Amino acid sequence: MTTTRAHSFNAAAAQYAANRPSYPPLLLETLEELAGRPLRNAQVADVGAGTGIATSLLHARGAKVTAVEPGDGMAAEFRRNNPGIPLVRGDGNHLPLATASADFITYAQAWHWTDPAKAGPEARRVLREGGALALWWNMSDNSQEWAAAQDARLRDFFQHDSFRPASGEGKQRGGHPWTDVPGLDFTEREIPHTRKVPLVTHLANLGSHSAFLVLGEERTREFMKREHEVLSERFPDGTVEECYVVHVRLALN
Ligand SMILES: C[S@@+](CC[C@H](N)C(=O)[O-])C[C@H]1O[C@@H](n2cnc3c(N)ncnc32)[C@H](O)[C@@H]1O
Incomplete structure (x- = not known):
């Protein structure tokens, strides 16, 4: 199931x-601060x-960035959006990258x-000594009443199955996504941010999560129709303010 969801994008x-x-x-400033070095000219x-949302930010900051992506569809979309950034096909369990590079x-x-038991040692192999492994997730800020209510509707709809795998699938330890890597000592930060988007964009964003992608169109439409009704009442001008907290974990090799 995890594999199906991993490829659903x-x-x-x-x-x-x-x-x-x-x-x-x-986020980029925080990575530099925690790593103790600038991204400019860093490998x-x-x-x-994926489609390069984070990669393009790293590139714009002056990093010499190589994207690694296993999925055909995501890699094709990446290449359409970022023709100047190198992408190699592969996954985190077997990085197609040189040791200490x-x-x-x-x-x-x-x-x-x-599989963190493989991806952890692989990251440590590819990182130079003192290099940084940085992991982050954009999580919905459920201190917003409407977002918490939506989360409850999602949990109800998916029968408490995880909607957001980063916070579910039994991969939590001490309330954090499962990111323990033997030999690495992570520092954590939380970075809030918001964006205002049309309601249709908000719903399309929701629908791009793997839980919906593996669910099928009919049931997804059923959820989105109800969600459209509920949110139209909450945001009558048709603009939704999405609130996020980026959960960052960074460790030096
Ligand atoms: C939620 S998307 C994140 C994409 C992008 N990093 C972003 O910030 O938008 C997850 C990505 O992980 C990829 N993926 C799936 N299995 C993977 C694995 N074992 N190692 C590395 N990436 C994997 C998927 O193909 C997908 O592009």
Whole structure:
């Protein structure tokens, strides 16, 4: 099931690219602060790069970034959006990268799709000594009453099955996504950010999550129709303010 979900993004890559939120500038500053070095001219491998949302930010900051992506559909969308950034096909469990070649390895909402028993040692192999492994997730900020209510509707709809794998699938330890890597000592930060989007974009963003992608169109439409009704009452001008907290974990090799 995890494998099916991990590959579900490929059929919806354009929807993903058009509707998912990006990450705030403070995230890049935080990576530099925790790593103790700038991203400019750093060799960065962005693994599980998807359509390139994080990769393009790292590139714009001056990093020499290589994207690593296993999925056909996501890789094709990446190449359409980022023709100037190198992408290699592969996954985090077997990185197609040379030993001791990276200053940073980044996983933006992708670490939970790996087998950490393999991806951890692989990251340590590819990182230079002192290089940084950085993992982050954009999580909905449920201190917002409407977001908590939506989360409850999602949990109810999916029968308490995990909607957001980064926070579910038994991969939690001490309330955090499962990110323990033997030999690495992670520092954590939380970075809030918001964006205002049309309601249709918000719903398309929701629909680009793997739980809906494996559910099928009919049941997805059923949920979205009800959600459209509920949110139209909450946001009568048709603009939704999505609130996120980026949960970042970074460790030096
Ligand atoms: C939620 S998307 C994140 C994409 C992008 N990093 C972003 O921030 O938008 C997860 C990505 O992880 C990829 N993926 C799935 N299994 C993986 C694995 N074992 N190692 C690395 N990436 C994987 C998927 O193909 C997908 O592109």
